[in-house]
Amino acid sequence: MADIPDGELYPVPQRLLDPAQCPEPYISSLQQYKELYQQSIEQPDEFFGKLATDLLTWSKPFNRVRHGGFKYGDVAWFLDGRINASYNCVDRHAIENPKKVAIIYESDEPNQSENITYGQLLRDVCQLAGVLRAKGIRKGDTVAIYMPMIPEAVTAILACARIGALHSVVFAGFSAEALRDRVQDAQSRLVLTADQGRRGGKTIEIKKIVDEALKSCPMVETVLVCERTGADVPMTPGRDHWWSQEVSRTPTYLPPEEMHSEDPLFLLYTSGSTGKPKGVLHTTGGFLLGAAATVKYVFDYHPGDIFACMADVGWITGHTYIVYGPLALGATTVLFESIPTYPTPSRYWELIAKHKITQFYTAPTAIRALRRLGDEWVEGHDLSSLRVLGSVGEPINPEAWHWYNDKVGKGRCAIVDTYWQTETGSHIVTPLPGAIPTKAGSATLPFFGIELAILDPVTGKELTGNSVSGVLAVKRPWPSIARSIYGNHQRFLETYLRPYSGYYFTGDGASRDKDGYIWVGGRVDDVINVSGHRLSTAEIESALIVHHAVAETAVIGANDEVTGQCIHAFVCLKPGLASGHSRAFANDLTKELALQVRKVIGPFAAPKRIYLVEDLPKTRSGKLMRRILRKIVAGEADSLGDISTLADPSVVEALIAKVKSAA
Numbered sequence: 113m114a115d116i117p118d119g120e121l122y123p124v125p126q127r128l129l130d131p132a133q134c135p136e137p138y139i140s141s142l143q144q145y146k147e148l149y150q151q152s153i154e155q156p157d158e159f160f161g162k163l164a165t166d167l168l169t170w171s172k173p174f175n176r177v178r179h180g181g182f183k184y185g186d187v188a189w190f191l192d193g194r195i196n197a198s199y200n201c202v203d204r205h206a207i208e209n210p211k212k213v214a215i216i217y218e219s220d221e222p223n224q225s226e227n228i229t230y231g232q233l234l235r236d237v238c239q240l241a242g243v244l245r246a247k248g249i250r251k252g253d254t255v256a257i258y259m260p261m262i263p264e265a266v267t268a269i270l271a272c273a274r275i276g277a278l279h280s281v282v283f284a285g286f287s288a289e290a291l292r293d294r295v296q297d298a299q300s301r302l303v304l305t306a307d308q309g310r311r312g313g314k315t316i317e318i319k320k321i322v323d324e325a326l327k328s329c330p331m332v333e334t335v336l337v338c339e340r341t342g343a344d345v346p347m348t349p350g351r352d353h354w355w356s357q358e359v360s361r362t363p364t365y366l367p368p369e370e371m372h373s374e375d376p377l378f379l380l381y382t383s384g385s386t387g388k389p390k391g392v393l394h395t396t397g398g399f400l401l402g403a404a405a406t407v408k409y410v411f412d413y414h415p416g417d418i419f420a421c422m423a424d425v426g427w428i429t430g431h432t433y434i435v436y437g438p439l440a441l442g443a444t445t446v447l448f449e450s451i452p453t454y455p456t457p458s459r460y461w462e463l464i465a466k467h468k469i470t471q472f473y474t475a476p477t478a479i480r481a482l483r484r485l486g487d488e489w490v491e492g493h494d495l496s497s498l499r500v501l502g503s504v505g506e507p508i509n510p511e512a513w514h515w516y517n518d519k520v521g522k523g524r525c526a527i528v529d530t531y532w533q534t535e536t537g538s539h540i541v542t543p544l545p546g547a548i549p550t551k552a553g554s555a556t557l558p559f560f561g562i563e564l565a566i567l568d569p570v571t572g573k574e575l576t577g578n579s580v581s582g583v584l585a586v587k588r589p590w591p592s593i594a595r596s597i598y599g600n601h602q603r604f605l606e607t608y609l610r611p612y613s614g615y616y617f618t619g620d621g622a623s624r625d626k627d628g629y630i631w632v633g634g635r636v637d638d639v640i641n642v643s644g645h646r647l648s649t650a651e652i653e654s655a656l657i658v659h660h661a662v663a664e665t666a667v668i669g670a671n672d673e674v675t676g677q678c679i680h681a682f683v684c685l686k687p688g689l690a691s692g693h694s695r696a697f698a699n700d701l702t703k704e705l706a707l708q709v710r711k712v713i714g715p716f717a718a719p720k721r722i723y724l725v726e727d728l729p730k731t732r733s734g735k736l737m738r739r740i741l742r743k744i745v746a747g748e749a750d751s752l753g754d755i756s757t758l759a760d761p762s763v764v765e766a767l768i769a770k771v772k773s774a775a
C-alpha cells in the first residue's frame with residue numbers, strides 16, 4: 113500500500129475569529145462543523161430543505177427534498193419546486209439594491225476596469241434573453257457560448273438560464289475543431305461569441321475560430337457577435353448579427369421562465385478516459401444550491417465582501433465561482449480578463465489592492481509560476497483586505513501552499529484547498545475558514561452532505577477507519593452532483609456509477625491520514641491534469657493519429673514543476689518513415705505533430721515532449737503498457753518491475769535511450 117501522507121496541523125488564524133478584525137465566520141469551531149456535518153448526513157431532508165429555503169428563492173416551494181440514488185442513477189432534489197437561476201442571481205438583488213455592483217470587470221489593460229450593477233445586469237440579461245427568444249430559442253434548447261472573459265459572457269450564461277435554454281460554454285482556448293465537436297454534440301442552434309478577445313496584451317481571433325468551426329455545423333442558424341475590440345470581422349449574412357444592435361431593439365425586462373428544480377441548467381464538456389469529451393449535465397435547483405452554499409460556507413462570504421475567482425468562465429470553476437455562486441448570494445464578483453503576469457507578475461496583487469478583494473481563488477499552477485518569479489512581485493502591495501485564499505484544480509504541493517499562506521496571506525488568512533470536479537458541481541472536500549485546521553497539501557474534510565469512501569481499487573471494498581489509501585468515492589447523492597451526460601445517460605452510469613456499485617466514483621486516488629484528513633493524489637484513470645486543465649490521453653492520441661505520418665501513439669502525463677503534469681507523446685511512424693530519417697526531418701515532423709494537437713484540441717493541450725520511436729511497449733496480447741512509459745519518463749527505468757510479459761522486452765532499451773537523448 114502507498115505511504116499515507118501526513119503533515120503538521122495549522123490552526124485557524126486568530127484574526128479570523130476576532131470580531132474586531134473580521135466578520136464572525138458562519139462556522140467558527142471544529143465542533144460546530146462536526147455537528148452540522150453529522151446533521152447533514154443523519155437528517156439530510158431537514159438540513160438541505162432548510163438550506164435551500166434560506167439561500168434560494170423558489171417561485172413554488174418544493175415538497176420533497178430528495179429522491180433516487182446511485183443504484184439507478186435517478187438522483188433528484190427539491191421535487192416539484194419551481195425556480196429560475198437568473199432570477200436568483202439577478203432579479204432578487206436588483207430589486208433590493210439595484211446600485212450594488214454585481215460584476216467588477218477587470219479588463220486585460222489594467223486601466224480599463226468597469227463596474228456593472230445588479231440593476232444594469234438585470235437589463236442586460238433581459239435584453240439578451242429577449243434576443244434569444246426572438247431568434248427562436250426555447251426552453252430545453254442548447255446555446256453554445258464561445259466568448260472571452262468579458263461581462264457579456266456572464267450575461268450570456270444568465271440569459272440562457274432566464275429562458276430555460278441550456279448553455280454550453282466552450283472555453284475560448286479550444287480550437288475550431290474542438291468547438292465544432294461540442295456544437296454538433298449538443299446540437300446548438302445558436303452561438304454567442306465576440307469579434308476578438310484580448311489576453312495578456314495579445315489579440316485572439318475568436319470570430320475566425322467560430323467561422324471555421326461552423327463550416328460543418330449546419331444546425332447553427334444564428335450567431336450573435338459581441339463587439340469586444342470593434343475589429344472588422346467577416347459576418348455571414350442571415351446568420352451573423354451584431355450583439356449591440358440586437359439588444360438595443362429589445363425591451364429591458366423579460367419575465368423569467370418558471371423552471372422545475374430538475375430541469376437542466378447547463379452542460380459543460382469535460383474529458384474522461386475515452387476519446388470523446390462528454391457533456392456533463394447539471395440541473396437547476398441542486399446545482400444552484402451547491403454553488404451558493406459553498407460560496408457562503410467555504411469562502412465564508414459576508415455581505416460587502418469582494419469575491420474574486422481567477423478561473424475562466426469556460427471551466428466549471430468559472431461557472432460555479434465567478435457566476436452562479438457569488439451572484440446567487442448577491443455578491444460582487446470579479447471578472448478577470450487578463451493573465452497573472454500581464455503587464456507584470458504583480459497583476460494579481462495589484463488587483464487585490466485595487467478592489468479590496470476579500471476572497472481570492474486561483475490554481476496551484478499559477479501560484480507555482482508566480483513563486484518562481486520571485487517574492488519582490490508580491491511584496492509591497494496592500495493585501496490586508498484578504499480573508500480567504502482558495503486553491504483548486506490539482507493537489508497543491510506544500511511549497512506552494514506555504515508561499516501562498518506566507519507571502520500572500522501573511523499568515524493571517526484561511527487557505528482553503530478545495531477538491532471538486534466538473535461533475536460534482538461544487539466543492540466536496542475542503543476546509544472551512546473559521547472551523548477546520550489545515551494541513552499543507554490536504555483538502556481536509558468533507559463538505560456538508562458528502563459521505564466519502566475510500567475504496568480498494570481492485571476489490572471495491574470500502575476501506576474504513578484512518579490511515580488508508582485507495583480510490584475516492586462518494587456514498588450518497590448531494591444536491592449539485594451532475595445528473596447525466598448529455599444525450600448519453602448510459603455513459604454516465606458506466607463512467608461514474610457502475611465501476612463501484614452504489615458509489616459515485618471520482619476517478620481520483622486518495623488517502624485518509626491518521627487524523628481523518630483527505631489527501632487527493634491525482635487521477636487513477638487516463639486523465640492528465642495540465643495546469644488544472646483536464647485532458648484525456650485518448651483525446652490527444654486521436655488528435656495525433658490523424659497525421660498522415662503516424663502509425664500509432666501513446667500519450668502519458670509526466671510531472672512538471674509548474675503545470676503539475678505535462679504531456680509526453682510517443683509516436684510510431686508509418687513503415688517507410690520509421691527509421692533512418694534525418695534530424696531535420698524529425699524536427700519538422702515533431703513541430704507538425706505539436707501543431708496538429710493545437711489544431712484539434714487547443715494550444716493548452718500541446719505535448720511538451722514528442723518522441724519519435726520505433727516501437728511501443730506492448731504485451732503479447734497487444735495491450736499498451738503506459739506504466740512503463742511513465743516510469744521511463746520519470747527517470748525510474750531501474751524499477752520497471754516485471755517486463756517479461758512484453759511481446760518484445762528489447763523495446764524498453766530503445767525507449768530509455770530515446771528519452772535520455774531528448775532530455
Ligand code: WTA
Nearest residue numbers: 504505506507529530531532533534632646
Ligand atoms: C483535480 C476542477 C487535488 C482532481 C474543479 C479532479 C484536485 C479534477 C483538486 C477535476 C484539489 C481539482 N486537490 N486535486 N483541490 N481540485 N482536482 O473537472 O483530479 O476540471 O478529479 O474540475 O481536478 O477537474 P475539473
